[in-house]
Amino acid sequence: MFIIHYVLLGAHTAAALCLLVVTQALAAMPEGRNRWQTAAFAATVPAIATIAVFTWSGLPSALSSLGITFSTLARWQSDAVRMRLLLLVAGAFWISHNALVMSPFAMASDAFSAAANLLRLRGERRRAAPAAVATANANATPKGLAAA
Numbered sequence: 523m524f525i526i527h528y529v530l531l532g533a534h535t536a537a538a539l540c541l542l543v544v545t546q547a548l549a550a551m552p553e554g555r556n557r558w559q560t561a562a563f564a565a566t567v568p569a570i571a572t573i574a575v576f577t578w579s580g581l582p583s584a585l586s587s588l589g590i591t592f593s594t595l596a597r598w599q600s601d602a603v604r605m606r607l608l609l610l611v612a613g614a615f616w617i618s619h620n621a622l623v624m625s626p627f628a629m630a631s632d633a634f635s636a637a638a639n640l641l642r643l644r645g646e647r648r649r650a651a652p653a654a655v656a657t658a659n660a661n662a663t664p665k666g667l668a669a670a
Contacts, residue, residue: 535577542573543590550563582622582623603643609635613636617636
């Protein structure tokens with residue numbers, strides 16, 4: 523639906539890049555990618571630049587291209603925290619793009635995604651904190667034993 527939305531707004535770079543995201547999603551669907559899927563996903567990287575060149579419309583094209591570049595990097599991550607941080611960076615570019623092309627609907631969608639990623643990051647941080655304390659406690663030397 524974003525493809526149609528961006529076409530109607532005249533944001534052709536963003537529309538084409540959203541089509542590219544569909545390709546990425548299809549190539550990344552199974553848990554373990556085979557060589558064909560990896561090649562298809564990797565081919566989307568130079569396609570970002572190609573799309574930007576052929577649909578260039580100034581700053582909105584640059585912002586959407588940077589947004590998809592960071593979200594592509596995020597999709598390659600095996601670490602959830604790194605993925606979410608990269609998605610937040612991507613979202614900042616997309617929100618800027620959507621403000622320029624006057625799309626409150628897309629801005630709301632990006633804000634919702636950013637909020638979800640921030641909540642997930644907060645949850646990851648909370649889960650990591652007790653584990654770090656437990657590790658520190660396990661590695662601590664009792665005071666009485668240190669003198670012996």
